[in-house]
Amino acid sequence: MSPRELQGKLRTCWYIILGLMFVLIIKLAYVQFVQSDQYITRAQKNSVRLVNIRAPRGEIYDREGKILVKNRQVYTVSLTYLKITDREKVTKHLAELMNPVYPEITPDYINELIEEQRYRLFEPITVMRDVDWAMVVKLEENRSELPGVEIIVEPLRYYPENSLAGHLLGYVHPIYDSKELDQYDESLNYRIGDLVGKDGLERFYQDYLRGTDGARRVEVDARGRPIRELVTQQPKTGDNLVLTLDRDLQRVMEIAADEVFEQLQTKYPKAKAGSFVLLDVKTGGVLALCSRPGLDPNVFTKNMGSEEMTYYFPQGNYDPLNPGAASNRAIKSVYPPGSTFKPITGMAALASGKLDPYEDYANCKGAYWIAPYIGCWGVHGPVNYFSGLAVSCNVYFQEAGRRAGSDLIAKVAREFGLGTKTSIDLPYEQSGLVPDAEWKKEINGILLDRRYDRLRKELDDKHEALIDAAETSEARQKAIADKEKASKALEAQYKIDYKFGTTWHPYDTFNMSIGQGDNHYTVMQLANFVATIANDGKRMQPYLVDKIVSPSGNVIKEFKPQVIHEVDLDPEILEITREAMHSVAVPGGTAAYIFSKLPLEISGGAKTGTAQTGRTGDNKNRDYHGVFIAYAPYDDPQIAFAGLVEYGYHGSTSAGLVAKAVFEHYFGVEDKLANDLPATVNEEELGNIE
């Protein structure tokens, strides 16, 4: 090969080398300049992790600053996965130590926890929150055999009064899954496993109470091992709530309620549930609120046992003997108000101008004189508004309702906030229902159409089969004619049923007048209704939180009493009604016993109720809810009460007794907290009961 030829070949090599280097450097520049930002982000995401530091939730106080909810420093057993040198041995040993006390902790359970957190192994894995000191000691003694097991001190929600006001305080529980996570504000960075308020004030004021979690920025290596801490941001404690609630009154209410239930159950085994509300008439502030069966929020911060699960969340059909304790019945359950609705009927009749409260008498002979002759629970003879309400005469109020007309009754009911949510600061409130002609037409129209659609289809199917089965053309003709005939008959029946079912009948008005039929209200609505009568027609916004205060003591938000509606009725009507309700509370009235210990100058007004439950399977003659509404004092009302005991039968012997205890405590007549003796109820002593 000539040197020239060689030179040519080597020159080619020269260019190949330069060419390849050029390609490499171009791609290199592309990666390091054009794509640099994207890769810088990737590299940081790779190596920097945020470890959460849980912020303590805000505390909750009663109106006088007595603590209701706080945080407790608890010992939590956790695993720092990457310090575990021998995973199998450690999980087995840990489970062995903890299993005798916490049976759910098994090696499989721990491995499952690790598996669930496999992409966040730099964060401690919570094995068990709130272990007792004995367990801490036990684990510490075995420290050398438990590499990676750590006992962390962390804040946990604590309700020092246990079940006191449990329903209204609500409870916290970890967010289960991503579906639930979607319900929370994304900008607040909620994560699965975060403890959040699930009900009550904990839920309603979640965003205030939660505080701001702190964070540690940690650099980790490829296996998620923390290498060093970069920055730490301290957590910010949540804001505190100061309530309108009075802890002592609340306690009195709950003690009284428990006594009442205990006593009632000897006679009425189904009497297990109910709720009671005490409002400040002038402000609408809730002074006490209780729902039964009781709820202990402390139970919800841990894993629940199956027994507790059944107690709080029973499965299947409603069983009065195990009614479920999780629900706050004061706002989530709606009931027929029974006779406590009668003041509404009365006020509507007065407003119509067709009833004179003093002069117009109805003669009660035990049943109303217009069909369907709905009976009265007694024979009262001639009664007017005052005596009629005092003895809760069904005849009088059917007549009053007839004169007022259902539209006016419904209107007055709505004036007092019945059938609409009170918008109290609690979640999941029910709205209840004021029945009227329009509603009846709509709901029954739908139900009837549904029923007849089914009947039409059945008819079609049956006759089509017959037509198909016909062998001769004559038989076929006959079958077709039969079908037409049957179809016509069905349509005629539909017209009759439709007209009947969707029309508001006089007996609908009668039923409504005495608080039965389709009337359904929450106890909170009833309380607000009494309070509005007592407050001269000024309907206040019921509320629980007086102010929100930052941990350093600054008031962040203050809730002032708020008039949400002024009842569109002559003030005289309200005064007359208060007087009529007063006649219920004095001797001769159905609630006289309730006020018997109060000084005469205090007294008050009330209305008892015995409501048909309307529940399928209940005995119509025996299963009644006991309802009670009241206010006091009579002259210048300060507090209003509403209560209902499911299957409590009488208003005065069930919910009324709770009112009695609360009123007596409020007016300083009897300190139930000092001599906490069960009240004995002698029915004879009660005198005139409904």
Next chain:
Amino acid sequence: MISRRTLKVIDKPFLLVLTALIVFGLVVLTSASSDVNPGAPYIFLQKQLLSLVLGLVLIIFILNIDYTIASRYNRLLYLGTNLLLILVLVLGTEMRGSQGWISIGGLNLQVAEFAKILIILCFADFLSKRQGMLNTLREMMPCFLYMGLPFLLIMLQPDLGTALVFLAITMGMMFVAGANPKILVGIIVGGLGVIILALFLHAKFGMWLPLEEYQLKRLTVFVDPYNDGKGGRGAGWNIIQSLVAIGSGGLFGKGMFQGTQAQLNFLPEHHTDFIFAVVGEEFGFVGAALLLLLFAVLLLRCIYIAYNAKDFFSTLVVMGIISMWLFHICENIGMSIGLLPVTGVPLPFISYGASFMLANMIAIGILISINVKGRKIVF
């Protein structure tokens, strides 16, 4: 030892660039290997330095013998090398998925690395005797058979990367030896075509290929590293992490010991096969480009040495070494920046590895020998 003449005649730019590369390599390795064995952060640097010293001894040894001796014992050398490659298949220990290692007194040696140099010497002699007789495929056939044997033996280890180096050496040396360039290009293009077709047939119709599934995956995943069946956590992981490392380095890099990708172990093999990513991450584009420049100058100086070699045999030997290094450099950097499939080919003078360093030092020794014995006019 080293004669004064040698020092005088030696190609100074070559020596300078080589020294710079070695120093650069040691600096990068210090940072790249610092976290691999936390108990002894400098163990890799120490071992690499030891290899270097050993390599210097070898260079001096080579300078004091006549490298053309290889030409004389050509057959013996060729047979011996292939025997060694067979031996390693039988007796070798398996490391990193390849049967190519032999342990001698605690020192693990990769036989194929040395085989490369030995075969270059043999093949240079083989080709130099066939000058002007490489015009047809028929005439070229013996060359392919000659190189095919060691190629196959290394494929059997299996060590695809090193086997491919043999291919590059064959092509480079034959081109300069005067083989018909059209046929060479045809073979390269045709070979690539066959491989792509085979991969396609395999993927579509499950045609049998002499490779394990994981090896195939490793070869093809560079096209789309996130599509490795595990969302980038499987076979694509190394490429992704390498790109993240290099890309996040930007213009000036994060500084020595500051590269999170390497230091926190997101990037596997960052002191061996993926060391270029550490250069990119910690020294940025400036560092990486400088390294490329050093390599380019080194290779171009080698072309100069090849041109001035005293005989055709020597020219071919230099060409073999150039081909070998060029392939190593392009393949190693190419896979680090996502241009080429991942085959375990280290980066000369930078990657950690005793056998590789020693083999390269032997190559340097031969290069210097050729250089100082070249046609250059000496004053």
